[in-house]
Amino acid sequence: MKRILVIGGGGMLGQKLAHRIAKKELFGPEVEVSLFDLSFPAHGAAGSEITGNIAAPGVAKSLAAQRPDIIFHLAAIVSGHAETDFALGWDVNLFATWALLNALKDEHEASEGTYQPRLVFASSIAVFGAPFPNQIDDAFLSAPLTSYGAQKAASELMITDFSRKGFIDGISLRLPTLCVRPGKANAAASSFFSGIIREPLNGVEALLPVAETVRHWHASPRAAATFLTHAATLDTQLLNGRTALNMPGVSCTVAEQIEALRNAAGSEVVGLIKRDPDPAIASIVKNWPRDFRTDRAIELGFEAESSFDEIIRVYLEDDFQR
Amino acid sequence: MKRILVIGGGGMLGQKLAHRIAKKELFGPEVEVSLFDLSFPAHGAAGSEITGNIAAPGVAKSLAAQRPDIIFHLAAIVSGHAETDFALGWDVNLFATWALLNALKDEHEASEGTYQPRLVFASSIAVFGAPFPNQIDDAFLSAPLTSYGAQKAASELMITDFSRKGFIDGISLRLPTLCVRPGKANAAASSFFSGIIREPLNGVEALLPVAETVRHWHASPRAAATFLTHAATLDTQLLNGRTALNMPGVSCTVAEQIEALRNAAGSEVVGLIKRDPDPAIASIVKNWPRDFRTDRAIELGFEAESSFDEIIRVYLEDDFQR
Numbered sequence: 001m002k003r004i005l006v007i008g009g010g011g012m013l014g015q016k017l018a019h020r021i022a023k024k025e026l027f028g029p030e031v032e033v034s035l036f037d038l039s040f041p042a043h044g045a046a047g048s049e050i051t052g053n054i055a056a057p058g059v060a061k062s063l064a065a066q067r068p069d070i071i072f073h074l075a076a077i078v079s080g081h082a083e084t085d086f087a088l089g090w091d092v093n094l095f096a097t098w099a100l101l102n103a104l105k106d107e108h109e110a111s112e113g114t115y116q117p118r119l120v121f122a123s124s125i126a127v128f129g130a131p132f133p134n135q136i137d138d139a140f141l142s143a144p145l146t147s148y149g150a151q152k153a154a155s156e157l158m159i160t161d162f163s164r165k166g167f168i169d170g171i172s173l174r175l176p177t178l179c180v181r182p183g184k185a186n187a188a189a190s191s192f193f194s195g196i197i198r199e200p201l202n203g204v205e206a207l208l209p210v211a212e213t214v215r216h217w218h219a220s221p222r223a224a225a226t227f228l229t230h231a232a233t234l235d236t237q238l239l240n241g242r243t244a245l246n247m248p249g250v251s252c253t254v255a256e257q258i259e260a261l262r263n264a265a266g267s268e269v270v271g272l273i274k275r276d277p278d279p280a281i282a283s284i285v286k287n288w289p290r291d292f293r294t295d296r297a298i299e300l301g302f303e304a305e306s307s308f309d310e311i312i313r314v315y316l317e318d319d320f321q322r
Numbered sequence: 323m324k325r326i327l328v329i330g331g332g333g334m335l336g337q338k339l340a341h342r343i344a345k346k347e348l349f350g351p352e353v354e355v356s357l358f359d360l361s362f363p364a365h366g367a368a369g370s371e372i373t374g375n376i377a378a379p380g381v382a383k384s385l386a387a388q389r390p391d392i393i394f395h396l397a398a399i400v401s402g403h404a405e406t407d408f409a410l411g412w413d414v415n416l417f418a419t420w421a422l423l424n425a426l427k428d429e430h431e432a433s434e435g436t437y438q439p440r441l442v443f444a445s446s447i448a449v450f451g452a453p454f455p456n457q458i459d460d461a462f463l464s465a466p467l468t469s470y471g472a473q474k475a476a477s478e479l480m481i482t483d484f485s486r487k488g489f490i491d492g493i494s495l496r497l498p499t500l501c502v503r504p505g506k507a508n509a510a511a512s513s514f515f516s517g518i519i520r521e522p523l524n525g526v527e528a529l530l531p532v533a534e535t536v537r538h539w540h541a542s543p544r545a546a547a548t549f550l551t552h553a554a555t556l557d558t559q560l561l562n563g564r565t566a567l568n569m570p571g572v573s574c575t576v577a578e579q580i581e582a583l584r585n586a587a588g589s590e591v592v593g594l595i596k597r598d599p600d601p602a603i604a605s606i607v608k609n610w611p612r613d614f615r616t617d618r619a620i621e622l623g624f625e626a627e628s629s630f631d632e633i634i635r636v637y638l639e640d641d642f643q644r
Contacts, residue, residue: 027351042544074414086487129563129564130491131562138463139462139463140461140462140463141461141464142463142464142479143482143563143564143566144479144482144483145375145486145563147483147487150479150480150482150483153515154476154479154480155464157464157475157476158472158476160466160472161466161469161472164467165408179335206577240453241451241465241467242465295529
């Protein structure tokens with residue numbers, strides 16, 4: 001029997017992950033899934049829901065005390081919010097990770113070393129900041145330009161060190177921008193990458209705030225869920241101590257996104273995209289990674305979509321509801 | 323009048339720095355120097371000595387309340403000690419930095435943004451871990467293989483983010499191994515790099531635990547003190563947000579070190595070096611950086627010695643006492 005804990009299990013990706021765990025026999029025939037989050041959707045994925053704040057005192061300790069075999073740590077204050085609330089961002093995105101790691105170390109020691117859980121941490125390509133080469137490779141420095149990126153990068157360092165010491169068995173996945181995100185547009189500067197596909201497919205106008213030449217790095221929410229489950233069962237010896245991995249994805253321009261939408265749904269749908277240049281968003285997006293060479297992740301068996309056409313197909317299969 | 327605070331001002335490098343500040347008019351004619359440390363040498367450098375533990379509650383706050391214009395943060399649990407006392411290493415090497423940064427941010431805010439001190443942080447090439455290329459360049463990833471390296475790298479991320487937000491004006495210097503260290507041998511795995519020069523010059527036998535082919539990255543304590551003062555007055559706009567810099571140094575093999583000693587002091591002195599292979603030390607040292615290309619630091623005006631002969635000359639001038 002495998003005990004699985006998803007911290008951030010109420011969010012978009014946490015729910016995708018929980019659905020995937022419920023559908024497939026990835027972790028053997030018997031699994032017990034706990035989902036921890038501030039709140040949950042009304043008709044969410046299967047799992048015992050635990051409502052709470054991972055950054056509150058004692059919470060990490062009580063979750064660790066259950067000694068889950070596999071822990072997915074997806075909970076975070078998003079990028080824009082971490083910029084506006086500096087203290088909250090560090091508190092949740094770094095210090096809650098620290099509290100969790102220490103609580104797991106305590107359990108490791110209390111078990112005389114027999115308890116050593118797999119921890120899969122959702123990091124982000126936000127650990128990278130401009131200037132960068134056209135393709136970022138596996139040896140490129142992490143020099144974040146946002147608090148969120150700094151918090152993710154510092155968490156990765158802690159996870160690597162706790163793993164090197166054998167207290168946990170951790171791995172950090174630097175996720176691409178997830179596209180096409182289902183649901184409503186949010187306040188993130190990256191929101192339009194999904195919006196220009198999702199809204200027109202629903203017959204709704206979408207605003208495009210940047211030039212069509214903007215290139216970025218994408219993977220579907222489905223691909224992200226498969227990264228997480230693959231990481232949960234990977235032989236971490238193969239990481240050779242470098243436990244943070246750039247995840248594969250699709251590098252494409254906004255123009256290529258739009259052509260993929262035209263292929264999938266026709267020119268009338270594409271006509272719902274309205275150019276509405278926003279210099280503020282353009283100036284943020286110009287500091288974002290454009291392309292990666294993810295040799296390590298590919299060798300280790302992580303797989304993303306191979307084109308933006310495929311990303312749209314995945315959205316239509318998994319999430320499209322007119 | 324410039325107010326300068328040296329955290330770790332009682333240590334070898336802190337004292338070199340304090341002597342340098344006292345001797346040269348680097349910061350204008352009037353400076354007030356405070357040295358903070360657990361303890362101080364009996365006849366130490368000029369400055370008001372404040373005895374305390376930077377990791378103790380409230381200490382960072384009381385130091386920040388003095389609103390120093392320039393803060394050198396050199397205090398650390400050394401590499402070997404941070405490996406054996408995991409909690410202490412994180413506490414002093416990361417969380418004391420965090421407390422200091424927050425205390426400075428509080429002063430920044432209380433001053434309505436007028437107080438924005440220069441913070442010069444002593445980081446280390448321990449932020450790098452094998453495998454690496456023969457020469458590490460300015461864009462190479464930080465993937466430490468020690469807790470000390472992880473703590474320094476995480477501190478750098480915090481300093482960059484607090485600086486980006488304008489709370490402080492920070493810079494982190496990744497120092498080479500300091501050689502030749504004056505004084506007694508210590509328990510550090512790197513101790514022999516200095517020992518094989520210092521001991522023979524004093525007519526004392528020295529043990530060489532590794533092969534003469536081992537290549538490493540060195541700078542003198544004098545060079546390190548000049549890095550620190552240069553960083554204190556540098557135009558940090560030139561850093562373009564990447565506030566952690568690899569410092570210049572001398573890349574040489576142990577054989578080249580020994581030849582430099584022969585040039586300086588003759589073959590009889592060299593004869594005092596005894597081969598005493600230690601597989602434990604050899605296995606640590608093989609994961610250490612061998613060489614760097616420090617283009618950014620050199621463009622910004624940081625200067626180290628240009629040969630190991632020069633490093634020995636500096637030792638003889640500054641520290642040699644038979």
